Amino acid sequence: MTAMTHAPDRADFLPRLSSHHLARPRLCGALLESAARVKLVCAPAGSGKTALLTECLLQAPVNCTLCWLPLAGSSLSVGEFCERLARTMGLTGADETSLLYELARRTSTTWVLIDDYCRYPEPALDAFLDRMLAVSSPALTWWIGTRRRPSCNWPRLLLDDALYECEGAALALTRDEIAQALRHLPPAQADSVAGRIFQRSGGWCAGVRMLLMQKCDWSQKTLPQQRMDTLLDYLQHELFSGLSPELAEAWRVLAHLPRFNAELCEHLFGAGEGAQYLRTLQVLGCFIEPWNDSADWLQVCPSLSHVIREEQWPSGRSWHRRACQWFAAANDWRSAFEQALLAEEHEAAISLLQHFSFEHLFEEQTVVLLLRLHEIRGGELTMSSPQLVGLMTAALLFAGRFEQAGQCIARLSCFLPQSSAQGECQLIARWQALSGWLAHLEGRMEAAQEHFSQALEVLDADSWIARAMCLSGLTQQALLRGELDVAHACNRQALCLARAQGSLVFEALLELDHAQLLEQRGTASRAESLLANVHDLLGKQSNRPTPLMGRIALRRGRLALSQGLDARAAGFFQAGLEDCKRNHDKRVLYGFIGLAQLAANQADYEQAFVCLRDAERLMQLRQIPDTVYRGALLHASSLFWLQQGRNELVCEAMTRLLRHYQGPGALQAPPATLELVPRIEYLLILAEVELHKAHCPIARLQQLLETARHCRMLSLETDLHLALAEVAFALGDELLARSHLQAGCEMASLHGLHQALHELKMRRPELIDGVAETPCAVSSSGGALLSQRELEVLRLIAKGYSNQQIADQLFISLHTVKTHARRIHGKLGVERRTQAVASAKILGLDV
Known part of the structure; x- marks a missing residue:
């Protein structure tokens, strides 16, 4: 990574790379390609600056003279620096004037690499460096690795196209x-x-x-404690040893805060000193970076702050108390609440919750903090007010703690009677809305339907949040029943409420329902475009609602998976899993299932089942009822067992699940698993056919197909066509198999449902080869893939136009061009422009 060793056997004492070095060609290539004569690599300690310079050095041109000047961050006088530089370059004159003269008249190609330039401000040395860079010959290329950005005239070098700067964030190693x-x-x-x-x-x-x-x-x-000790020891030598006691203490305080700015530092460390402390820490490269890409807020690098927070900190409570006071004065109630909890001021934390709204639940870690407070002061918290009961119930439902949520809802009875009949009616309606969601999530559809409907009849305009949530619940129930028109009507009504209130968070939450509706109708590309727009809007907020963005990422992962974009899906699933896991969202389950499906696509069933076991373990650790996850996990397992030929396991699991979801006392499937029951049914039929014990499999599948057609559930209809082809093929009816396979392939191509075809190939590769020579050739319907406007955009993409040029050519906005491009990629099942053009040509489209 960053460990370097010198090579004393070589005359020029150039460094060499560590045996543990990880190459970063994306950085090295950009630095080498740049024609700038000054290349600045500025980043904190341990960022791999030396390794990057060495990697570039080893690829220097053959005729280039290399001069390596390691300074180890020393504070040097101008004279000492001149002497060391002259010695490294083999120059005779070591005074300032002679050195500048020699640098200006240099004619041979030379690279001077200054490693770990002076770490602490030295105005005289910085001024000399500035003069040196300004007058040096174009034949000289300067490579400067530093923790501190020297005080030079960088804007002038930048305007002269003489500077290439590689900043700290870019030096971070990627996952790959x-x-x-x-x-x-x-x-x-x-x-x-x-x-x-x-x-x-x-x-x-x-x-x-x-x-x-x-x-x-x-x-x-x-x-491991050993790793923490190693890191703390590293920080002691590389960071704290160079700071004054006051600065070291200030840095530790800031590391315990989720975010900070100059005003907060003034409050914490004293007027006139706090802001200066912050500026000094920034100048010295002390791992301070923007918070969520904000221009106003900063944070200590999270990988370090997490470790610092594990240390014992006796004085921590007083610092958190002072931070709480500042955030409360700024009306930043969520941050004030967090600081009150850290200061163990629980009464203050409860009082701050009076300022919370439902939208605060979707801010980073809010649910986790509420659960922590509930464990400490649950009774006192839920007895404070109906508003706090509703807030805590929502947090418990979000985390999947249904039993505790039920107990919390029951506390609303303590606030009866109200002072007025109207107030009492509204309180009962809010109880019904919460009870409806609890029943909905527990699978009690009829009770939920009744609660939602009755609450909507009573809730007034001021209770728009409760009304929107009731409509969301009714939307999800209609989707589970396959009543897509009803779902659409409820969803539109809820969206109008959210937009009328200007609530982007609620709008995004309801657009997730809309995306599920679009997915069921087989328009995955429209759903992806919708969610991409919502994600972009949420990302622009100062307090990003990361739990909600995690849910959006998981849904986009599912959409990408259905379209055969596995690499894209993996990124979404991983991001969504991390966000949901960190925020205790029960939907984290679908991140694990998505990653399992991607592993199964590569026939790595061992890893697929590891993902499912990890999901089950986490659900159990967090005390989430098995009704939330058991059906989804067994369904995913059965998909993999079917591909492995383990049909007995599929029959056993699917039969057990159907008893759970059908018949007297049956529960509905979890809201996030649309079409789960019919998919369970056709998996069971496929397994029974393989075991030669299926009863009327064709008729049963055709009945499911008719229901899907009637409900216009195009995604399910596609799967059922392919299942019918598979069963007909197994039963020897080649004509029927050919008919359904062709229908399934055409629907899959038309709606971009490539995962369905992939799963069929995993189960029965001989079906594709044996029944139809070109079952998925859909050039006849290829023109229907793209709208006329999308074809116009694609033609300009094929000509090499940029998005802005396309917008100018077609007289549409840049945003609209990007939306068309996303839809084109989704419909064609590709990720890049070049792939879109190639795919369109294969389909015979005129581009």
Whole structure:
């Protein structure tokens, strides 16, 4: 990574790369390709600056003179610097004037690499460096690695196209680069471990190296003590040893805060001193970076702050109390609440919750904080007000703690009677809305339907949040019943409520329902475009609703998977899993299932079942009822068993599930698993056919197909056509198999449902080869894939136009062009422009 050794056997004493070095060609290539004569690599300690300079140095042109000047961060006088530079370059004159003269008249190609330039402000040395860079010959290329950005005239160099700057964030190792160090593991496992390493280290090179050295147990939440000790020792030498006691204490305080700015530092450390402390820490490269890409807020690098927070901190409560006061004065109630909890001021925390709305639940870690407070002061919390009861119930439902949510809802009776009949009616309606969601999530459809409907009759305009949530519940129930028109009407009504209130968070939450509706109708590309737009809007908010963005990522992962975009799906599933897991969202289950399906697509069933076991373990650790996850896990397992030929297991599991979801006392499927019951039914039929004990399989599948057609559930209809083809083929009816296979393939291509075809090939490769020579040739319907406007956009893409040029040519907005491009990619099942053009030509489209 960053460990370097000198080569004393070579005359020029150039460094060489460590045996543990991980190449970063994306950085090295950009630096080498740049024609700038000054290349600045500025990043904190342990970012791999030296390794990057060495990697570039080893690829220098043959006729280039290399001068390596390691300064180890020393504070040098101008004279000392001149002497060392002259000695390195083999120059005779070491005074300022002679050195500048020699540098200006240099004619041979020369690279001067200054490693670890002076770490602490030295105005005289910075001024000389500025003069040196300004007057040096174009034949000289300066490579400067530094923790501190020297005070030079960088804007002028930038305007002269003479500066290329590689900033700290770019030096972080990517997940793929980390996976290269894990080549000894199977690919799927290496990718999984690399993801966890990246999550814990943020790609910080020194942190990655320490994690790899310790051989951590990646199934555990905590880090080995040895790794923590190593990291703390590293920070002591590389960071704290160069700071004054006041600055070191300030840095530790900031590391315990989720975010900070100059005003908060003034409040914490004193007027006139706090802001200066912050500026100094920034100048010295002390791992301070923007918070969520904000221009106003900062944070300590998360991989370091997490470790610092594990240390004993006797004075921590007083600092958190002061931070709480500042956030409360700024009306930042969520941050004030978090600081009150950290200060163990529970009464203050409860009082701050009076300022919370439902939208606060979707801010980072809010649910986790509420659950923590509930464990400490649950009774006192839910007796405070009906508003707090509703807030805590929503958090418990979000986390899947249904039993506790039921107990919480029952506390609303303590606030009866109300002072007025109207107030009492509204309180009862809110009780019905919460009870409806509890019943809905527990699978009691009739009770939920009754609660939602009755609550909507009573709730007034001021209770728009409760009304929108009731409509969302009715939308999901209609989707589960296959009543897509009813679902659409409820969803539109709820969206109008959210938009009238200007609530982007609620709008995004309801658009998730809309995306599920579009998915059932077989328009995955429209659903993806919708969610991509919503994600972009949420990403622009200062307090990003990461739990909600995690849910959106999981849904986009499912859509990408259905369209055969496995690499894209993997990114979404991993991001969504991490967000949902960190925020205790029960929907994290679908991140594990998505990753399992991707592993199964590669026939890596061992890894697929590991993902499912990890999901079950986490659900049990978090005390989530098995009604939430059992059906979805067994369905995914049965898909894999069917591909493996383990049909007895499929029959046993699917029969047991059908008893759970059908007949007297049956529960509905979980809201996030649309079409689960019919999919269970056709998997059972497929397994029974293989075991030669199916009863009227064709008729049963055709009945399911007719129901799907009647409900216009195009995704399910596609799967059922392919299932019918599979069963007909197994029973020897080649004509029927050909008919359904052709219908299924055409629907799959038309709606971009490539995963369905892939699963069929995994189960029966001989079906595709034996029944139809070109079953998936859909050039006849290819023109229907894209709208006329999308064809116009694609033609301009084929000509090499940029998005802005396309917008100008077609007189549409840049945003509209990007939307058309996303839809084109989704419909054609591709990820890049070149692939879209190639795919369109294969389909015979005129581009």
